[in-house]
Amino acid sequence: xxxxxxxxxxxxxxxxxxxxxxxxxxxxxxxxxxxxxxxxxxxxxxxxxxxxxxxxxxxxxxxxxxxxxxxxxxxxxxxxxxxxxxxxxxxxxxxxxxxxxxxxxxxxxxxxxxxxxxxxxxxxxxxxxxxxxxxxxxxxxxxxxxxxxxxxxxxxxxxxxxxxxxxxxxxxxxxxxxxxxxxxxxxxxxxxxxxxxxxxxxxxxxxxxxxxxxxxxxxxxxxxxxxxxxxxxxxxxxxxxxxxxxxxxxxxxxxxxxxxxxxxxxxxxxxxxxxxxxxxxxxxxxxxxxxxxxxxxxxxxxxxxxxxxxxxxxxxxxxxxxxxxxxxxxxxxxxxxxxxxxxxxxxxxxxxxxxxxxxxxxxxxxxxxxxxxxxxxxxxxxxxxxxxxxxxxxxxxxxxxxxxxxxxxxxxxxxxxxxxxxxxx
Amino acid sequence: xxxxxxxxxxxxxxxxxxxxxxxxxxxxxxxxxxxxxxxxxxxxxxxxxxxxxxxxxxxxxxxxxxxxxxxxxxxxxxxxxxxxxxxxxxxxxxxxxxxxxxxxxxxxxxxxxxxxxxxxxxxxxxxxxxxxxxxxxxxxxxxxxxxxxxxxxxxxxxxxxxxxxxxxxxxxxxxxxxxxxxxxxxxxxxxxxxxxxxxxxxxxxxxxxxxxxxxxxxxxxxxxxxxxxxxxxxxxxxxxxxxxxxxxxxxxxxxxxxxxxxxxxxxxxxxxxxxxxxxxxxxxxxxxxxxxxxxxxxxxxxxxxxxxxxxxxxxxxxxxxxxxxxxxxxxxxxxxxxxxxxxxxxxxxxxxxxxxxxxxxxxxxxxxxxxxxxxxxxxxxxxxxxxxxxxxxxxxxxxxxxxxxxxxxxxxxxxxxxxxxxxxxxxxxxxxxxxxx
Numbered sequence: 033x034x035x036x037x038x039x040x041x042x043x044x045x046x047x048x049x050x051x052x053x054x055x056x057x058x059x060x061x062x063x064x065x066x067x068x069x070x071x072x073x074x075x076x077x078x079x080x081x082x083x084x085x086x087x088x089x090x091x092x093x094x095x096x097x098x099x100x101x102x103x104x105x106x107x108x109x110x111x112x113x114x115x116x117x118x119x120x121x122x123x124x125x126x127x128x129x130x131x132x133x134x135x136x137x138x139x140x141x142x143x144x145x146x147x148x149x150x151x152x153x154x155x156x157x158x159x160x161x162x163x164x165x166x167x168x169x170x171x172x173x174x175x176x177x178x179x180x181x182x183x184x185x186x187x188x189x190x191x192x193x194x195x196x197x198x199x200x201x202x203x204x205x206x207x208x209x210x211x212x213x214x215x216x217x218x219x220x221x222x223x224x225x226x227x228x229x230x231x232x233x234x235x236x237x238x239x240x241x242x243x244x245x246x247x248x249x250x251x252x253x254x255x256x257x258x259x260x261x262x263x264x265x266x267x268x269x270x271x272x273x274x275x276x277x278x279x280x281x282x283x284x285x286x287x288x289x290x291x292x293x294x295x296x297x298x299x300x301x302x303x304x305x306x307x308x309x310x311x312x313x314x315x316x317x318x319x320x321x322x323x324x325x326x327x328x329x330x331x332x333x334x335x336x337x338x339x340x341x342x343x344x345x346x347x348x349x350x351x352x353x354x355x356x357x358x359x360x361x362x363x364x365x366x367x368x369x370x371x372x373x374x375x376x377x378x379x380x381x382x383x384x385x386x387x388x389x390x391x392x393x394x395x396x397x398x399x400x401x402x403x404x405x406x407x408x409x410x411x412x413x414x415x416x417x418x419x420x421x422x423x424x425x426x427x428x429x430x431x432x433x434x435x436x437x438x439x440x441x442x443x444x445x446x447x448x449x450x451x452x453x454x455x456x457x
Numbered sequence: 458x459x460x461x462x463x464x465x466x467x468x469x470x471x472x473x474x475x476x477x478x479x480x481x482x483x484x485x486x487x488x489x490x491x492x493x494x495x496x497x498x499x500x501x502x503x504x505x506x507x508x509x510x511x512x513x514x515x516x517x518x519x520x521x522x523x524x525x526x527x528x529x530x531x532x533x534x535x536x537x538x539x540x541x542x543x544x545x546x547x548x549x550x551x552x553x554x555x556x557x558x559x560x561x562x563x564x565x566x567x568x569x570x571x572x573x574x575x576x577x578x579x580x581x582x583x584x585x586x587x588x589x590x591x592x593x594x595x596x597x598x599x600x601x602x603x604x605x606x607x608x609x610x611x612x613x614x615x616x617x618x619x620x621x622x623x624x625x626x627x628x629x630x631x632x633x634x635x636x637x638x639x640x641x642x643x644x645x646x647x648x649x650x651x652x653x654x655x656x657x658x659x660x661x662x663x664x665x666x667x668x669x670x671x672x673x674x675x676x677x678x679x680x681x682x683x684x685x686x687x688x689x690x691x692x693x694x695x696x697x698x699x700x701x702x703x704x705x706x707x708x709x710x711x712x713x714x715x716x717x718x719x720x721x722x723x724x725x726x727x728x729x730x731x732x733x734x735x736x737x738x739x740x741x742x743x744x745x746x747x748x749x750x751x752x753x754x755x756x757x758x759x760x761x762x763x764x765x766x767x768x769x770x771x772x773x774x775x776x777x778x779x780x781x782x783x784x785x786x787x788x789x790x791x792x793x794x795x796x797x798x799x800x801x802x803x804x805x806x807x808x809x810x811x812x813x814x815x816x817x818x819x820x821x822x823x824x825x826x827x828x829x830x831x832x833x834x835x836x837x838x839x840x841x842x843x844x845x846x847x848x849x850x851x852x853x854x855x856x857x858x859x860x861x862x863x864x865x866x867x868x869x870x871x872x873x874x875x876x877x878x879x880x881x882x883x884x885x886x887x888x889x890x891x892x893x894x
Contacts, residue, residue, distance in 0.1 A: 068755075417719070
């Protein structure tokens with residue numbers, strides 16, 4: 033009797049401490065989850081906060097005199113007339129006239145406010161509307177990246193630490209006061225390739241490069257991955273060779289991606305002497321990298337098809353190949369597609385192997401096919417993040433937002449496919 | 458079909474008509490494709506050989522690299538990239554013959570492949586007969602194709618091992634493996650001139666591995682407790698609806714491209730850590746190992762948590778029930794019953810996460826330093842194996858300098874390390890799974 037009482041006393045004595053331990057343990061769990069989630073939130077707010085301004089660019093309103101004599105256009109019908117025309121000079125004269133500058137040094141400082149790309153945009157616009165020639169018109173012209181950084185910092189009240197002189201700032205304040213500065217949607221960002229000038233740099237080239245790379249990856253890795261999965265699930269005899277293949281696939285799935293880059297460099301570029309920087313080689317390397325993922329998910333999808341379906345097909349006289357082609361594969365297809373999309377999302381975000389095979393080149397032209405030199409979106413992000421110009425920070429963040437947007441769409445598609453098409457048996 | 462009708466309809470064929478067509482198509486396409494592939498592999502060498510034969514004996518006696526330069530000039534003239542004015546007559550003649558050979562080569566390739574296709578087609582066509590077991594033959598071909606696809610995984614591994622090993626052996630011919638493995642100096646710049654200062658070229662990989670270990674260790678210190686506790690909370694405590702929302706959210710962290718983490722580490726986390734360190738009066742590098750390690754840890758959290766979640770969920774409910782019935786609190790059950798039972802799986806998951814951290818490239822390339830230093834201070838800048846591979850190989854490089862080859866030797870070490878970790882991890886996980894399934 034006394035010993036039983038002492039046991040319950042012991043338990044009761046410790047109970048409060050044990051409950052506190054329980055609470056603490058639970059709290060650690062909640063804190064861990066919250067830590068993970070807050071990292072996610074901080075990451076996204078940081079990127080979005082830095083990048084949302086990258087989608088707009090600052091423009092300066094100027095009345096440009098487009099007299100054909102000054103431009104050097106004798107006959108607008110001649111093919112190269114606009115190519116050699118001096119639109120840059122016209123813009124400069126308009127700038128000097130607007131701000132009454134005559135001093136040579138001041139002129140140079142003033143020229144730095146307008147992007148070097150503005151004259152090309154103006155040229156293209158006049159080429160499209162030749163009736164603008166020989167008269168004065170107002171145009172919104174792209175400002176230099178320093179102006180862009182300054183103008184965007186005016187609203188946000190964060191201190192401006194750019195490379196503008198006091199004189200330049202005074203001019204800009206004059207323009208701003210009279211409403212001749214504005215921010216507009218940055219179409220250059222979505223339509224052009226890379227550039228040394230931040231305000232002229234766009235992600236279209238990199239996006240196309242990524243598209244071609246992922247296309248090659250998809251076209252190669254999906255059929256090969258599915259075929260390998262079918263072999264391993266339906267055909268492979270249980271022997272050491274099959275075991276070896278299985279162990280291999282599982283190990284390859286965890287090999288660092290940079291090793292695949294080394295493989296691509298040694299095999300495709302050094303041995304087969306393929307050109308560097310092309311999406312075809314990038315696609316080949318990423319194919320080898322994503323194959324294990326696709327094989328593993330395809331095997332899971334094939335495994336999920338119940339054996340009764342196979343037995344029914346075989347029982348009705350189908351051959352093994354017919355059973356696989358007509359019954360197992362169509363039923364497993366949603367699962368395999370989901371796996372393939374997730375594999376492609378992985379390939380789209382991959383950077384390191386592409387660095388190895390030289391897809392870090394500075395490419396201004398938009399690539400037109402798998403054999404053109406190109407970069408990829410993540411590589412472009414890496415290149416911009418390394419650039420010293422401050423204005424590239426917001427471009428980088430904006431490019432990251434675009435990349436994350438694509439990844440989000442692909443994953444959403446995968447989830448939708450799974451919800452929509454997958455059957456539970 | 459005509460033949461089948463003469464003997465009594467499609468039902469008396471050995472296979473469905475589709476398979477006869479398929480077999481004929483295979484006969485048409487396969488031999489032609491194989492020949493085309495082999496042709497493509499060898500024609501460049503053959504053409505080069507022909508052009509060299511056209512050059513004078515002097516040119517043929519040149520060393521390999523100068524001959525290559527000469528051939529390059531020839532092909533540039535032939536393609537019109539280089540103006541033919543002022544070039545030696547010999548080269549012009551060679552360029553002309555190169556153009557001629559290339560045209561012949563293209564025509565010959567097209568001719569051979571087409572005629573092979575037609576021959577194959579005719580052969581396949583002639584074999585078509587009601588008794589022919591076409592389906593079996595087609596299926597044999599397809600099953601070989603399936604086998605070949607599954608062997609690609611092995612080929613990839615062999616390719617990795619061979620390519621990395623081959624270049625590494627070349628590297629070890631100029632640098633002793635002993636110096637590479639145990640040397641504590643890393644400065645891969647090779648001297649351009651003999652008297653150049655500070656470019657001796659030292660290839661001791663110890664500082665690189667120390668840096669890799671330091672950053673990975675910081676990452677694991679963040680990821681393992683957080684990931685494990687998050688997995689425990691989600692698997693044992695959280696309401697089903699909470700779990701359904703939080704788990705995918707956490708897994709977003711694993712889906713974010715590493716280059717994004719690198720940008721975040723370099724531009725946001727590193728300055729914060731530097732300012733914090735300076736405000737405490739500590740000398741902090743702006744490329745501190747801590748910044749890269751912390752961000753890498755955040756990236757790895759979902760790997761640890763989802764693997765741990767899987768093994769914790771696999772622990773049979775009866776174990777928990779038994780422990781709870783004896784009066785243990787939930788946390789005591791988890792700590793003393795569930796975790797020990799799940800331990801092998803958790804260890805496997807942690808090892809996999811460690812191998813992921815060691816092989817991670819973009820975060821460290823963007824946020825860690827380049828100078829190889831032997832230090833255990835997380836506030837200093839260190840460099841890692843992957844950073845060095847990238848810096849050695851990005852840009853143009855030739856394949857015979859020790860600098861380039863050193864990258865492959867580092868790659869070999871990295872591959873062996875991660876492979877060993879993965880192998881142990883997969884083995885541990887597999888062995889554990891067999892106990893409860």
